[in-house]
Amino acid sequence: xxxxxxxxxxxxxxxxxxxxxxxxxxxxxxxxxxxxxxxxxxxxxxxxxxxxxxxxxxxxxxxxxxxxxxxxxxxxxxxxxxxxxxxxxxxxxxxxxxxxxxxxxxxxxxxxxxxxxxxxxxxxxxxxxxxxxxxxxxxxxxxxxxxxxxxxxxxxxxxxxxxxxxxxxxxxxxxxxxxxxxxxxxxxxxxxxxxxxxxxxxxxxxxxxxxxxxxxxxxxxxxxxxxxxxxxxxxxxxxxxxxxxxxxxxxxxxxxxxxxxxxxxxxxxxxxxxxxxxxxxxxxxxxxxxxxxxxxxxxxxxxxxxxxxxxxxxxxxx
Numbered sequence: 001x002x003x004x005x006x007x008x009x010x011x012x013x014x015x016x017x018x019x020x021x022x023x024x025x026x027x028x029x030x031x032x033x034x035x036x037x038x039x040x041x042x043x044x045x046x047x048x049x050x051x052x053x054x055x056x057x058x059x060x061x062x063x064x065x066x067x068x069x070x071x072x073x074x075x076x077x078x079x080x081x082x083x084x085x086x087x088x089x090x091x092x093x094x095x096x097x098x099x100x101x102x103x104x105x106x107x108x109x110x111x112x113x114x115x116x117x118x119x120x121x122x123x124x125x126x127x128x129x130x131x132x133x134x135x136x137x138x139x140x141x142x143x144x145x146x147x148x149x150x151x152x153x154x155x156x157x158x159x160x161x162x163x164x165x166x167x168x169x170x171x172x173x174x175x176x177x178x179x180x181x182x183x184x185x186x187x188x189x190x191x192x193x194x195x196x197x198x199x200x201x202x203x204x205x206x207x208x209x210x211x212x213x214x215x216x217x218x219x220x221x222x223x224x225x226x227x228x229x230x231x232x233x234x235x236x237x238x239x240x241x242x243x244x245x246x247x248x249x250x251x252x253x254x255x256x257x258x259x260x261x262x263x264x265x266x267x268x269x270x271x272x273x274x275x276x277x278x279x280x281x282x283x284x285x286x287x288x289x290x291x292x293x294x295x296x297x298x299x300x301x302x303x304x305x306x307x308x309x310x311x312x313x314x315x316x317x318x
Contacts, residue, residue, distance in 0.1 A: 245303020
């Protein structure tokens with residue numbers, strides 16, 4: 001059955017510029033609670049999803065309360081172990097897929113765990129983070145420069161690696177962001193993007209309870225096709241696209257159960273890119289096993305998290 005094209009959309013697609021869209025998901029804020037409902041639509045041309053209508057900037061700030069995302073879990077805690085394992089896996093991934101670098105920018109670095117993982121592997125790191133509390137935690141963790149802005153000053157760089165881990169889906173204009181990043185990378189430098197896959201089995205199966213729907217903070221949701229298209233149109237050469245399947249299924253299942261019981265029973269201490277329920281050591285072991293499983297099947301199974309690496313062409317090859 002053909003879906004009806006919506007007549008009240010307010011935005012155009014960042015990938016293809018199309019304004020026509022069909023309904024994709026309607027849901028509430030699973031992290032902070034409340035009864036307000038938000039709508040995500042699907043572009044009729046390229047399949048990219050977007051939050052439409054979108055709250056204004058002042059309203060959006062309310063959905064980024066101080067405890068919206070986890071910050072600086074205690075060292076040695078179970079959540080801390082999961083955060084560290086995830087950061088180490090990503091650092092190992094980019095280390096094996098690129099040559100070791102000396103100049104790295106982590107955009108939206110949070111409390112600096114991924115920066116720390118790169119630092120221990122001998123890389124020089126700089127970060128950006130718009131949350132001042134998280135930015136301060138990242139500085140204390142790494143001793144690195146962290147700018148409290150979406151991007152660093154124009155005089156910084158060029159960088160050999162720029163990473164955005166669960167960040168691109170939050171920015172108002174992903175095309176503008178990637179184009180700006182392109183000019184911060186050295187020729188031959190690498191881009192690492194980690195973000196949800198809107199075309200994944202998990203997204204379809206869990207629907208409005210999918211952990212990575214995260215309305216209204218996720219302004220965009222990409223498919224493998226639309227992500228690759230956008231990255232290439234912004235001047236990069238895509239090297240690889242891997243997936244992390246099933247890693248966040250337990251969180252989605254919790255949300256399904258909460259919904260069936262009439263809504264959330266309090267806040268979920270969520271964080272982009274990690275299973276974040278407190279839990280105990282058994283949950284950490286489950287997380288580590290799922291992480292290992294994802295590494296084994298991530299190249300074949302288009303799971304719920306995409307990990308894209310791309311290269312900035314050498315000068316004169318744009």
